[in-house]
Amino acid sequence: MPIDPQNTLLTVQAGLAQLSTLIVSYSLSAIGAVILLVVGYIVAGLAERSISGGLKHIHGFDATLRHFFSKIVRYAILILVVIMVLGQFGVQTASIIAAVGAIGLAIGLALQGTLQNIAAGIMLLALRPFRIGEYVEVGAISGTVEEVGLFATRLRTVDGVYVLAPNSTLWNQPVRNFTRNGVRRGDITLTIGSWNDIDFAQKTMLSVAAAERRVRREPAPIAFVSTIGDTGVAVSLRYWTSAADFFATQIDLTKRIKQAFDAEGLSVPAPPPDAQRPEPSRTRQ
Incomplete structure (x- = not known):
């Protein structure tokens, strides 16, 4: 069957006209969708910061819950923006919600471990x-x-x-x-020679602890013998300090007690068994 050039030209022209109309229509929809996405992203960020800042001014409101609620608001706005963008292209929102529900159910069945994490996260945020x-x-x-x-x-x-x-x-x-109660107990143990004065070693430990402002007076620090060996005695200092100062206090006290023991002639560690034993350390009156 011969092709009519005039009909073919008319068909091509009609197709090009429809194509140009679709391009213009979807170009405007695409530009509107991009603008909507950018504006929605900015609004979501502003809403997150506003919620976080507002809850921060509420006395006693937990920082963990403040962060959680601000994130929930951000994601809710972003989801709403995505639905509006799809609506720009003629997609029915009711169909979107139904599809999201079906996809969520399928993902929930496939990722049961993830749902366990969500349930655990809710419990962690609730019980804190x-x-x-x-x-x-x-x-x-x-x-x-x-x-x-x-x-x-x-x-x-x-x-x-x-x-x-x-x-x-x-x-x-x-x-x-380690932080919740606000205070922590620290133990420092050093070994002295079995011939050294144990009472004097304990007094030395307590004097060093008394000079440290970060050591709490209540409960009061105590010094005691923790273990006894053949050639050495382990003497321990037990004290309480704030949780924030725990590590720094332990480091400083350990150094000062060792320096005090060295200054008072308390042997750490004990010399070999065949060495001549020194005279017992003097006892402070």
């Missing part, structure tokens, strides 16, 4: 065994809490290592919170 800024130890995981999310918790170890722990792992094990 730890908060942002607290130092905790959970099994083999330890560090300062930086963020508690729905899926995982971010921590920073004492040597600056980034740790992201699943919430289900943190929820299913005992939590040791």
Whole structure:
């Protein structure tokens, strides 16, 4: 059958006209979608900061919950913006919601472990065994809490290592919170020769502790013999200090007690058995 050039030209012209109309229509929709995405992203960020700043001014409001609620507002706005963008292209929002529900159900069935993390995250946020800024130890995981999310918790170890722990792992094990009570007990043990004056060594420890302002007066520090060996006696100092000063206080006290023992002639460690024993250290009156 011969092709009519005139009909072919008319068909091509009609197709090009429809194509140009579609390009113009969808170009405007695409530009509007981009603008909507940019504006929605900015609004979501502003809303997150506003919620966080507003809750920060509420006395006693927990920092962990403040961070959680501000994130929820941010993600809710972003989801709403995505639905509006799809609506720009003629997609029915009711269909979107139904599709999201079906996809969520399928993902929930496929990722049951993830749902466990979400449930654990909700329990962690509700019961708050730890908060942002607290130092905790959970099994083999330890560090300062930086963020508690729905899926995982971010921590920073004492040597600056980034740790992201699943919430289900943190929820299913005992939590040791070293910051929550505000105070911690420290023990420092040094060994002296068995011929040294034990009472004098204990008094030396207590005098060093009394001179340290970070050591609490209540409960009062105590010094005692922890172990006895053949040639040495382990003398310990037990004291209380604030959780924030724990490590610095322990480091400084250990150094000062060792220096005090050296100055008073208390042998650390004991000399070999065949060495001549020195005269007993003098006892302070």
